[in-house]
Amino acid sequence: MKNSWTGGESACLDSPEDGLAVAVHRREAGAFERLVERYESSLYNYAHGILQNTFDAQEVVQDAMVRAHRALTRQYDEERCATLALRPWLFRTTRNLCLNRRRSKTRELERPLHEFDDNRLGPFVGGAHSDLERREETELLRRALSILPVEARELITLRFMEEMSYGDIAKTVGTSEAALRGKVFRSLKLLRDALEKKGVAHAV
């Protein structure tokens, strides 16, 4: 398998925004509905990644959408809407609401993303053949993710579930792309460690 994967994984291409923010600003019929349709699942999954609670995730997304509508129709002028990077902006709004909610709910100390060694990352899931095995793997993966530090959960959600580019993630969480690469890799290491403890990851 000689690098046949590059180019094959063009998943991270962010969809063009095709003037959606401006359409919402102008209150065009169906524009806000289109925005909701396009982003509600992603924002919900993201909020859930951070909060690990479906009820809270739903409330946060509803709040984020109300704020987005208010900002686009009343607070921002057309020029600002035209130049707005809508996707990271929506994720950032959702993120702030999630973090506020976490702060008010828990006093849990965050473990910082620690340094990693230079060893091979290691395979994550292996050898699922039946549906049952696949379901078990999925469940273990969910549980492993749920015990990671919030920053790692967030990055894995954005990068691997939402398939967001490094550029957009950097805009969402407010960091440089270079720093982000390190953090994403450390998050992967943590996930891999968590899976190994649960006996899913097989060393090959």
Added chain:
Amino acid sequence: MRCRNVLTRIDALRTNELAAGEAQEVHEHLGKCHDCEESLNDVVALARSVRSIAIKPPKSMRASLTATDRFDVVDAGGRPIFVAFSNRGLRMIHTGSSEEEFRTMYGERFGRELVRGALPERLRRQVAAAVEGEGVDRPVVDLEGSEFEQTVLGILTRIPRGEVRTYSWVAQQAGRPKAVRAVGNICARNVVPFVVPCHRVVPAGGGVGNYAFGSEVKRALLEREGVPVDELEEMAGKGIRFIGSRTTHIFCFPTCRDARRIRGDNRVAFHDEEEATKKGFRPCKRCQPAAA
């Protein structure tokens, strides 16, 4: 390039997000280093697995996000009353001047648009009754706000027509006796006046207090309901807060239906709860003055 620099770049390489020169260097390293190459394969496999555990929102969420709130105009003796409502109930009532003003106000408060719709008959009856100063039993409302806010609004709906309570009494009833100012703010923010009769809450020190439509309107509303506003102010001036009956030995808020039946020599005034209890009077169960 060293292994650790390669490892932090393999994921960006996977999606072609590295600059050409950087990508070239990583490729060269991968050609020579088995561990790093395998790590790339691990990331590719992981990306696939993790993608499959993304969760979807409940179907009901879309409906509530894109729900369009509607509005209608109710005629109240020639005066237009603007009413916003959803499928779940009343959302805003305003005796404003124009449709545009109402829509702007609603948008600023809730970040949503209003479209013209027909107010369901049941809601229309409730609004009409409330605007006339009649009590509305179990108003159908769809209000936002914190748990405390909801509790306070619920308490307000139970203050009978023609009676008033104090802000501190409401705070006490809501379980947060110190939150008097918060209760005042909630009353001021009340988007469904009349239906949730915030005009029936007054300061303990006398006067009718603030109102979104002005103190004069509040006074007029209370007088229309039969609240003896002048008499109350006179009492407040003398520091009188409760009225008791010598026959029953029960004390009340002055506007309590029971208190207003007490005549002549049977009537006794109290400055506070302590004075009443000391003289052997019990608080009325209906108006619950002890929680003032």
